[in-house]
Amino acid sequence: MPNLLDIRRRIRSVKNTRQITKAMKMVSAAKLRRAQEQALAARPYAAQLRALLQDMVARTDLATLGEDPAGQAVSRLLVRRPEKRILLITIGSDKGLAGAFSAQVIKAALTFMAEHPGTEVKLELVGRRVRDHFRRQPELIAGQYLNAFGRTVDYGVAREIAADVIHRYSTGETDAVYLLGNEFKSVIQQRVVLHQLLPFSASPAKESAKGGQAAGQEAAQADYLLEEPPAELLSELVPRYLQVQIYRSLLESFAAEHAARMNAMDSASRNAGDLIDSLTLTMNRVRQAAITKEIIEIVSGAAALES
Numbered sequence: 001m002p003n004l005l006d007i008r009r010r011i012r013s014v015k016n017t018r019q020i021t022k023a024m025k026m027v028s029a030a031k032l033r034r035a036q037e038q039a040l041a042a043r044p045y046a047a048q049l050r051a052l053l054q055d056m057v058a059r060t061d062l063a064t065l066g067e068d069p070a071g072q073a074v075s076r077l078l079v080r081r082p083e084k085r086i087l088l089i090t091i092g093s094d095k096g097l098a099g100a101f102s103a104q105v106i107k108a109a110l111t112f113m114a115e116h117p118g119t120e121v122k123l124e125l126v127g128r129r130v131r132d133h134f135r136r137q138p139e140l141i142a143g144q145y146l147n148a149f150g151r152t153v154d155y156g157v158a159r160e161i162a163a164d165v166i167h168r169y170s171t172g173e174t175d176a177v178y179l180l181g182n183e184f185k186s187v188i189q190q191r192v193v194l195h196q197l198l199p200f201s202a203s204p205a206k207e208s209a210k211g212g213q214a215a216g217q218e219a220a221q222a223d224y225l226l227e228e229p230p231a232e233l234l235s236e237l238v239p240r241y242l243q244v245q246i247y248r249s250l251l252e253s254f255a256a257e258h259a260a261r262m263n264a265m266d267s268a269s270r271n272a273g274d275l276i277d278s279l280t281l282t283m284n285r286v287r288q289a290a291i292t293k294e295i296i297e298i299v300s301g302a303a304a305l306e307s
Contacts, residue, residue: 004286015276017268018269018272018273018276021265021268021269025262025265025266028259028265032262034152035251035255036255038251038254039184039254039255042244042247042248042251046245052237053234053238056237057234074231076169077170077238078200080199083116083175084119085119085173085174086177087122087165087174087176088109088112088180089123089124089126089178090109090123090126090180090181091182091250092125092129092253093257094128094149095128095261096129097261097265099261099263101190101261104182104192105182108180112180112194122140122142122174123140123141123142124144124164126144126161126181126250127145153251157250158243158244158246159243162239165177165246176196176199177196178194178196179245180194181249182252182256182257182260184252184255184259186259187263188263190256197246
């Protein structure tokens with residue numbers, strides 16, 4: 001039978017843990033509101049920019065872009081090649097205690113590599129959790145970005161990742177670039193999504209954001225008057241497009257992380273409460289058994305003296 005003192009210590013320890021999980025839930029809930037606002041605000045701009053770029057690429061004769069240096073740089077980003085070398089940007093988290101948040105991304109990355117046999121897949125890892133999983137396979141890691149998520153998401157990280165993507169694709173080190181990460185759907189739902197960044201497609205893409213597809217269709221039907229040559233505009237828009245799409249994915253992942261951590265801490269608090277109730281019941285039974293034993297010993301002693 002367990003010791004009564006040990007059970008009381010266990011109950012006190014679980015209560016302290018429950019206080020920590022409740023505090024972490026409140027912190028994540030406070031951070032989630034701001035992260036959610038930033039993620040939702042970035043969706044229309046990212047969708048509109050993609051629709052604008054699709055419209056420009058569809059109307060531009062790509063064969064004429066090589067006439068100036070700016071056009072040559074853009075043409076190298078718009079060229080399509082057989083996907084023999086793929087760069088997969090994998091966005092996880094820097095911290096744990098968020099349930100299966102990073103584990104789902106890791107699983108999706110492994111599934112992606114299994115679905116591309118015979119293809120060289122390199123990983124750009126964002127977050128300590130995904131880095132720690134793949135650190136024993138250094139041949140897969142093309143780059144790693146740690147501490148990308150602080151009080152907010154740093155746009156400089158998206159700019160740095162986009163610059164590396166542009167360099168690798170322009171020089172022919174990679175033939176395709178994909179972006180893998182969690183997308184914020186609601187407080188209780190996050191999903192892992194895969195987007196193709198390069199090669200850029202001029203065909204309309206489905207947007208998961210509410211209202212994003214309608215905005216893209218409206219932009220695609222608009223008529224633009226271009227004051228600058230298409231080559232100069234595309235040389236500015238294509239890098240900006242990559243930065244915005246990566247930044248948006250970072251914001252989505254940041255909001256989804258806080259939502260997942262809030263749900264995980266809420267579940268942990270409820271489980272701690274159930275464990276406290278179970279331990280309290282066990283403690284009462286042990287104490288009752290001890291009292292019953294003492295009564296039996298007293299009665300037995302009294303009966304022995306009478307006899």
